[in-house]
Amino acid sequence: MNTESTTRQNTTLNKIPIKNIWLLLLYASDYYKELDKQQRINFEENPEKIVELAAEIYCKAVHKGLRYSLSNSYQPKKQVLTRVRGKIDYLITARKLLLEKGKIHCRYDGLTNNTPKNQYIHGAAHVLLRQLNNDKLIKQCKQITNRFKELKIGKSNYYNPVIDQFNRSNPHDNLLVSVAKLVHSLSIPTELFGKETLNTLEKTDQWLRALFEKAVIGFYRVNLDPNEWQIESGKRFKWQCTQSTDNIGQFMPEMITDLIIENNKTHSRLIVDTKCTSIFNHNKFSFKTDHLYQLYAYVRSQERSDDRLSYSASGMLLYPTTNQSINEYTTIQNHQLFFCTIDLSQANMRIKECLLSLLAQST
Numbered sequence: 001m002n003t004e005s006t007t008r009q010n011t012t013l014n015k016i017p018i019k020n021i022w023l024l025l026l027y028a029s030d031y032y033k034e035l036d037k038q039q040r041i042n043f044e045e046n047p048e049k050i051v052e053l054a055a056e057i058y059c060k061a062v063h064k065g066l067r068y069s070l071s072n073s074y075q076p077k078k079q080v081l082t083r084v085r086g087k088i089d090y091l092i093t094a095r096k097l098l099l100e101k102g103k104i105h106c107r108y109d110g111l112t113n114n115t116p117k118n119q120y121i122h123g124a125a126h127v128l129l130r131q132l133n134n135d136k137l138i139k140q141c142k143q144i145t146n147r148f149k150e151l152k153i154g155k156s157n158y159y160n161p162v163i164d165q166f167n168r169s170n171p172h173d174n175l176l177v178s179v180a181k182l183v184h185s186l187s188i189p190t191e192l193f194g195k196e197t198l199n200t201l202e203k204t205d206q207w208l209r210a211l212f213e214k215a216v217i218g219f220y221r222v223n224l225d226p227n228e229w230q231i232e233s234g235k236r237f238k239w240q241c242t243q244s245t246d247n248i249g250q251f252m253p254e255m256i257t258d259l260i261i262e263n264n265k266t267h268s269r270l271i272v273d274t275k276c277t278s279i280f281n282h283n284k285f286s287f288k289t290d291h292l293y294q295l296y297a298y299v300r301s302q303e304r305s306d307d308r309l310s311y312s313a314s315g316m317l318l319y320p321t322t323n324q325s326i327n328e329y330t331t332i333q334n335h336q337l338f339f340c341t342i343d344l345s346q347a348n349m350r351i352k353e354c355l356l357s358l359l360a361q362s363t
Contacts, residue, residue: 013189014208015322016344019047021211023348025185026050028214031178033222040222047348051186052137055128058179059140062121066147070118071173074109081106114152117173120159122148124180127157127187157184209276212320213258216274219355220261230262237301257298261363262309268363269313271298279319279326279341287339291317299335314362320344329362338362 013021026032026043035043043053078089080098086108092098093105125144132138148155161177188207217233224231237255241248259272273295281288295315303310316338319326322345329338338361342354 014205016208016320018189019050020344020348020351021189022050022186023047023351024211024215024344025182025188027216027219027222028211029178029182029185029218031175031182032218034175034178044348044352051128051131052134054179054183054186055132055134055137055141058124058128058183059137059144061176061179062125062144063140065121065173065176066144070113070121070151070153071115072111072113073115073117075112075115076107077110078105078107080104114154116156116159117161117177118148119154119156120184121176121180122153123155123157124183126155127183131187205276208320209274212276213274216272216318216355217259219352220259220359223352223356224261224359228264230264232260233258235260237298240301240303255298255301261359263359263363266363267309269309270359270363271295271302271313271315272318273298273316274318276320279317279321279339287317292337295337296332296335299337300333314338316340316358316362318342318358327361336362 023044026047032040032043039057043050046053079085080103082103084104085106087106089105089107093103096105098104122145125141125148128141129138129145132141145155159177159181217231220229221231235257237257239252239255241252257271258274261270261272262268273291275288275291277288279288280286295317299313299315302313312334314336317340319341321341321343323343324341325343326339326341328340329336331337338358340358342351342358344351346354
């Protein structure tokens, strides 16, 4: 492989510059909404330095967490003791003749800081060590990993806050988890380098589609004034069925919208559906039929007599592209339908401008 192809492979993903993939990861992250205005500007204007910027914030947050002690939680333990603690496991106690030795087998909840949350935060430091070139930040990350090892806290690349009943016990943990999640996500593009099998490419497209959707939603949630705009994602529309059989509901496919944006000043509504395929039908310069039908079903199914915005709502199909720009619209039965692309190969600040300009023309 020549030097040029090697460089291209290591700086792009599906023809999208890695720095712009990182920009999407930032927009999609929970941490993006916690940044102040100046921090957001720093990240958006320097996506190629996003790893270092994330590392600086991560190290600062973790050092503060370690200084004020990390959160603990109770985890189930089993141990042979000389006194009762928690509940006695009579079966094991009898089987091992522990009573004759003056001991009992107990099950109890013990307090520990070796929690899935702390393991996930610890794991982020190891992710950074594989990507950083800054000696100062590398040193700080090594100090963090050494401290976690001293505390006997393992490392993990996965954390599910939903099953963590102590997730809200320490507000500072939310910051640590959100920045750790961003750090872990930044390693994903590098893991996809150099893999050219069909299955991997298909998985990559699915991953990019989910990322693009979350990035668009996250960007608008942070950059639109909440006093002027209302944003809703994942809303379910019901088919406007009449005179149906009793069981029809269980057979009708679900309609779940990616994003609904309403402007309180202009009294307008925009339904956005993101895709991660070509905007055109295969070998034809015509918009994809099934995508058009889907968007049409969305705007018509949300019509209600008690909802004055529903009869004039607009719809938008939004596609990520490289070196291509499409921006067309038409009106069908009083609903404006937009067919738009965001060129992810262009400058990062231009991507931000395009996302904002889409709303200016459609709401």
